[in-house]
Amino acid sequence: MTLTRRELLGTAAATSLLPLARARAADTPIKIGVLGDMSGMYRDLSGPVSVACAKQAIVDFGAAAKGIPVEILVGDHQNKPDIGAGIAGQWFDRDGVDLVVDVPNSSVALAVSNVGHLKNKVVIACGPGTADLTGPQCTPNTIHWSFDTWMLAHSTGGAMVKTGGDTWFFITADYAFGHAMQRDTANFVKEAGGKVLGNVDTPFPGTTDFSSFLLQAQSTGAKVIGLANAGSDTVNCIKQAAEFGVNKSARLAGLLVFISDIHALGLQNAQGLVLTETFYWDMNDRTRAFTQRVLPNTGGARPGMGQAGVYGGIIQYLKAVEKLGIAAAKASGAATVAQMKAMPTDDDAFGPGSIRADGRALHPAYLFQVKAPSESKAPWDYYKLLATTPADEAFRPLKDGHCPLIPA
Amino acid sequence: MFSIFGVPAPLLFGQLLLGLINGGFYAMLSLGLAVIFGMLNIINFAHGAMFMMGAFVAWMLLNYLGINYWFALPLAPLIVGVFGFVLEKTIISRLYKLDHLYGLLLTFGLALVLEGLFRNGYGSSGMPYQIPALLGGAVNLGFMFLPIYRGWVIVVALVVCIATWMLIEKTKLGSLLRAATENPALVQAFGVNVPRLVTLTFAGGVALAAFAGVLAAPIYSVNPNMGSNFINTVFAVVVIGGMGSIFGAIVSGFGLGVIEGLTKVFYPQASDTVIFVVMVLVLLTRPAGLFGKAA
Numbered sequence: 001m002t003l004t005r006r007e008l009l010g011t012a013a014a015t016s017l018l019p020l021a022r023a024r025a026a027d028t029p030i031k032i033g034v035l036g037d038m039s040g041m042y043r044d045l046s047g048p049v050s051v052a053c054a055k056q057a058i059v060d061f062g063a064a065a066k067g068i069p070v071e072i073l074v075g076d077h078q079n080k081p082d083i084g085a086g087i088a089g090q091w092f093d094r095d096g097v098d099l100v101v102d103v104p105n106s107s108v109a110l111a112v113s114n115v116g117h118l119k120n121k122v123v124i125a126c127g128p129g130t131a132d133l134t135g136p137q138c139t140p141n142t143i144h145w146s147f148d149t150w151m152l153a154h155s156t157g158g159a160m161v162k163t164g165g166d167t168w169f170f171i172t173a174d175y176a177f178g179h180a181m182q183r184d185t186a187n188f189v190k191e192a193g194g195k196v197l198g199n200v201d202t203p204f205p206g207t208t209d210f211s212s213f214l215l216q217a218q219s220t221g222a223k224v225i226g227l228a229n230a231g232s233d234t235v236n237c238i239k240q241a242a243e244f245g246v247n248k249s250a251r252l253a254g255l256l257v258f259i260s261d262i263h264a265l266g267l268q269n270a271q272g273l274v275l276t277e278t279f280y281w282d283m284n285d286r287t288r289a290f291t292q293r294v295l296p297n298t299g300g301a302r303p304g305m306g307q308a309g310v311y312g313g314i315i316q317y318l319k320a321v322e323k324l325g326i327a328a329a330k331a332s333g334a335a336t337v338a339q340m341k342a343m344p345t346d347d348d349a350f351g352p353g354s355i356r357a358d359g360r361a362l363h364p365a366y367l368f369q370v371k372a373p374s375e376s377k378a379p380w381d382y383y384k385l386l387a388t389t390p391a392d393e394a395f396r397p398l399k400d401g402h403c404p405l406i407p408a
Numbered sequence: 409m410f411s412i413f414g415v416p417a418p419l420l421f422g423q424l425l426l427g428l429i430n431g432g433f434y435a436m437l438s439l440g441l442a443v444i445f446g447m448l449n450i451i452n453f454a455h456g457a458m459f460m461m462g463a464f465v466a467w468m469l470l471n472y473l474g475i476n477y478w479f480a481l482p483l484a485p486l487i488v489g490v491f492g493f494v495l496e497k498t499i500i501s502r503l504y505k506l507d508h509l510y511g512l513l514l515t516f517g518l519a520l521v522l523e524g525l526f527r528n529g530y531g532s533s534g535m536p537y538q539i540p541a542l543l544g545g546a547v548n549l550g551f552m553f554l555p556i557y558r559g560w561v562i563v564v565a566l567v568v569c570i571a572t573w574m575l576i577e578k579t580k581l582g583s584l585l586r587a588a589t590e591n592p593a594l595v596q597a598f599g600v601n602v603p604r605l606v607t608l609t610f611a612g613g614v615a616l617a618a619f620a621g622v623l624a625a626p627i628y629s630v631n632p633n634m635g636s637n638f639i640n641t642v643f644a645v646v647v648i649g650g651m652g653s654i655f656g657a658i659v660s661g662f663g664l665g666v667i668e669g670l671t672k673v674f675y676p677q678a679s680d681t682v683i684f685v686v687m688v689l690v691l692l693t694r695p696a697g698l699f700g701k702a703a
Contacts, residue, residue, distance in 0.1 A: 039524065041633060043532035174677055203680035208628050208637045212426045212672040215552065219419050235534055235629040243539065243555045243627060245546055264629060266536030301531070 028330065029069035030321055032058075032314060033097040035087060035112065036127065037104050038076035041205065041231045044260040046104040046127045049307045052297035054101060057314035060293070060348070066322055073097060077108050084108035085115050092119040098330055099124065099317055102310050106130035106177045113142040121333040122317065126309030129177055129230075129256055131184070131396060134360040138403035140334040143341075145361045146309030147278055149177070150396040152255055153184035155276040155365045155389050160224050160253050161192035169222035169250075170199035171213050171237060173229035178204065181228040181255050197222045202229070210237045214246045222250055230256045235264050242269045258304035262370055262382045270382075273370040278363050278394075279308035279349050280383050290348035302380045308349035309361075315347040316340050316355070353391055358403040365394035418551035423669045425549075429558050431665020432565030433620055437638060438645040438657040439572055440616035446652030447589050447609045450500060451508055453516040455642070456635025457523055458614045461488050462621025463630045464526060467535050477540040477626070484622045485615035492614030496607045504606075519636070526632040534631030561623055568619065569658045576654055585609060641680075644687045650700020660698060 034054050036046035051074055063070045073091060077084030084103065091097035092115065100116060103109040104127025116123035117139035124143045125133055131148040168189050172178040178201070186196045197220045200213045214237065217225045225246070227237050234254055241247045254261075257275040281291040281302040290311065291302055303311070320339035321329040329336045337359070345353040345361065353363040368383035376382065398406055437459060444452045465484040469475040475483065495518070503511045539557045546553040576582040588595045588602045596602045621635075628634055645664055649656025664683050671682040678685075690698060 037532075039527060039532075041532050041631075043527060045533070047532075200676045202676060203678075206637055206640075206680045208634065209426070209430055211558075212423050212669060213676065215422050215426070216419065216673065219416060232533060232629050232631055232633065235631075239629060240627065243557065245553050245555075260531070260533050264531075264533040264536065264631070266538070268538060269536065 028096070028326065029071045030063075030099070030318075030326060030329065031071045031073060031091075031095065031097040032317075033073045033075060033088070033091045033095075033100045034102050034310065035075045035077055035084060035091075035100050036102040037079055038074070040079050042079065042104045042127070044264070044301070045231070045258040045304050045306050046102055049298045049301050049303055050102045050127070050310045052294055053303055053307045053311040054314055055297065056290075056294040057311045057347075058318070060290075060311075061315055061318045063318055068318065068321060068326060070318070077103070077105070077112075079105045079108060081107045081111040085111040088112045088115045088123075089119070092116070092121050096330075098122060098333070098336075099314075101313055101317075102127050102306070104128055104306060106132075106180075107175075109133060110137055113137065113139055116333065117141045119333070122336050124310075124313035124317065126313055127306040130180055131401070132180075134356075134358045135396075135401040135403055138358045138401070138405055140359075140405060141337055143313065143337060143355055143359045143361055145313045146305045147256075147276075147365075148360075148395070149180050149184045149256075151278075151365055151394050152276050153181065153188050154396075155367050155387075155394065156253050156255055156274060157185040157188040157226070158192060159367050159387060160251065160274065161189055161194045165224035165251055165253070166192075166194040167222045168194060168196045168224045168226050169217040169220050170196070170226045170228050171210065171217060172199050172201050173204040173233055174201040175204045177230065178228045182226070185226055185228065185253075185255055202233070204229070204233070207233065208236060209240070211240045211244055213237075214241050214244055218244075218246050218249055224253050225250050226253045226255055227257075228255050231261070232264075235261050238265055238273060239269050247272070258306065259302055259380070259382060260304055263301070263380065267371060267373040267376055267382065270370045271372040274367065274386070275370070276365055276367055277305045277383075278365055279303070279305040280366060280368065280385075282381065282383070283366070283385075284351075286348040286351065300379075303349075312345065312347040312350045313361070316343070316345045316361075319343060356395075356398060358398060358401055358406055360395050360401075362391040362395055364391050365389040420670075420673060422552035423673050424666060425552065425554065426558075427666035427669020427672075428662060429562050429665070430668065431662035432562050433624060433638070433661075434642055434645050434665050435569050435658045435661025436565050436620040436623075437617055437642040438649065438661050439569055439654065440613040440620075441642060441646050442649065442652055442654055442657040443572070443576070443616070444610055444613040445646070446654070447585055448500075448504070448606055449508065450503065450511040450515065450610075452613070453512055453639065454495075454518040454522065455515075455614075455617050456637075456639030457519040458488055458492065458617040458635070459621040459624070459638060460526065460632060460635035461491070461522065462618025463537070463625040463628075463634060464530070464535075464621075464632075465618065466622040466625045467537050467630050470537070471535075477622075481619070481622050485618040488618035488621075489611040489615035493607055493611040495614075496610040500610065501603070501607070519639075523632045523636065530632065532631060532633065534629035534634075537625040537630050539626040557626060561627075564623060565620075568616070569661075572616065573654050573658065641683055644683045648683075648687050648690045648697055650697025653697065653699040653701075656697055656699030 075087040099122040109128035126145040131150040350363040367387040466480040543557040649660035671679040
């Protein structure tokens with residue numbers, strides 16, 4: 001018998017599927033889909049490091065020893081809500097995914113959160129900023145970890161006003177997140193007795209030169225320039241502010257800055273910047289130990305708060321699965337989320353905490369200042385702690401969120 | 409202090425100057441594109457990726473080999489130029505006989521592959537690249553602080569543009585190039601190696617993009633997307649100037665930089681759209697572009 005190449009390939013393909021089919025017949029595993037930006041401008045604050053953190057959570061939880069088989073799927077939503085919702089839908093319907101985690105980019109997260117609610121699965125959002133996820137758009141299936149616009153505005157905005165930065169100018173990315181960030185921050189500035197002198201909406205995406213906006217900001221004489229943008233927009237703003245000496249006449253407030261952005265800027269450009277994160281790898285013994293464990297799989301990058309949130313969120317999720325049993329956890333996402341809310345959280349990245357009824361995970365918020373090059377003693381030694389907002393004050397009060405789950 | 413249309417004059421002058429600086433980048437990038445289109449009839453969508461590679465090669469030279477900005481300025485374009493040479497020889501040269509669209513698709517695909525490779529290796533948020541010490545600091549012009557480096561960019565961009573224009577319009581080599589575009593068979597009959605000439609032209613155009621990339625490295629974040637942010641605008645610039653017109657590319661590059669700069673003062677939200685509005689207006693009135701020859 002002669003075997004054609006086509007037949008040979010076909011047979012090879014068929015046999016490679018065999019082990020998979022066998023695995024499916026055994027215990028049904030818990031499936032976790034890490035849905036992030038794997039190829040776009042938010043890749044470094046989500047992407048492969050989030051996947052590494054997810055895997056680390058499963059190892060650290062000891063899922064295998066506890067008899068909970070866990071599988072991880074990875075998806076790239078390309079920062080497009082339709083693609084993100086499509087992947088999530090396919091994962092839930094076809095692939096039997098129980099939990100979607102990470103989901104940076106607010107507009108994608110809102111879409112995916114809806115899909116999770118419709119299919120009664122679990123969504124743990126760690127990468128997006130919009131506080132609407134636990135506000136008007138909250139669902140019994142979604143948990144928001146790590147940070148949100150209200151918290152960032154409250155921590156960074158409030159701290160700047162307290163230290164004399166009472167006149168503000170905003171450079172705002174012209175889309176939903178930028179406007180929300182500016183609105184929330186402006187409210188705190190005004191509440192604290194400060195004044196907003198103006199703002200400029202910059203086209204998003206596609207703006208690379210921010211120097212003219214920075215000069216407009218400078219010409220108003222504002223003491224603080226608030227950067228209501230993220231990722232490479234923020235990086236370019238800070239870099240060009242240093243170039244034009246704008247950072248000498250006014251203080252820059254990075255409203256959403258991750259450690260990956262500081263790494264991209266270099267301390268020479270970023271020094272002095274004030275920012276808020278809820279996780280810093282060099283915070284305490286537990287965060288350092290967690291970082292050391294995950295580091296071999298991140299290519300040397302230290303996780304930021306979004307990526308650490310993937311770790312913390314999955315640990316809490318698996319605790320709930322352990323409590324409920326695999327079958328019950330797979331059957332109802334809402335029941336699993338309710339279980340997650342009923343137990344206190346505790347993981348190496350965020351320490352002890354809790355999850356509120358509206359789905360908001362509560363942890364302290366840390367106000368950092370970026371070190372000068374001379375103060376930095378080791379690679380990624382970037383932050384010094386200025387202030388800590390305790391967990392119960394860091395996030396928007398439950399009653400102000402207008403989450404439909406909360407009786408008014 | 410007087411004001412113009414409600415905008416303080418110093419601010420306006422500052423914006424004009426910044427517009428010219430950005431125009432310098434547009435001009436350098438569209439120059440390479442125009443040369444490649446004019447000579448090879450290839451719409452090179454990988455031009456932005458070459459710009460990005462120039463910046464990355466400069467970063468690599470500094471961080472892996474300790475070679476500083478001043479040496480990177482000639483070296484990086486050379487390295488990327490060699491890459492372009494190989495690219496033209498192996499892939500792009502197969503497309504000359506086909507429709508423009510094939511070249512566009514191929515180079516667009518190449519751009520995606522190159523960006524993807526760099527993103528895989530270096531992430532998306534970019535790499536720090538410091539302004540060389542000699543060009544650090546700023547001068548006070550009265551109406552604004554001009555960082556010396558930006559001044560340097562505008563001077564270098566002008567010099568490079570004029571030199572390229574002179575090379576193509578005023579030298580023997582340039583006349584051979586232009587002749588080879590008009591009638592390759594005849595030029596070849598005179599004993600000129602036309603395919604070699606074409607390959608070198610492509611490498612040269614690509615090297616120009618890489619040169620702009622090195623110039624951009626200290627002011628923009630060195631990241632895999634930096635080229636695609638520019639490329640759409642630059643294509644509009646080339647279309648406005650007239651496809652294949654060197655002079656048109658230079659003039660419209662600087663001109664549109666200024667128009668964009670002014671838009672940033674009066675209506676910032678539209679600053680990335682204004683160039684395309686101009687493009688539409690130009691195409692409606694002069695379909696071949698401002699300086700293009702009507703087909």
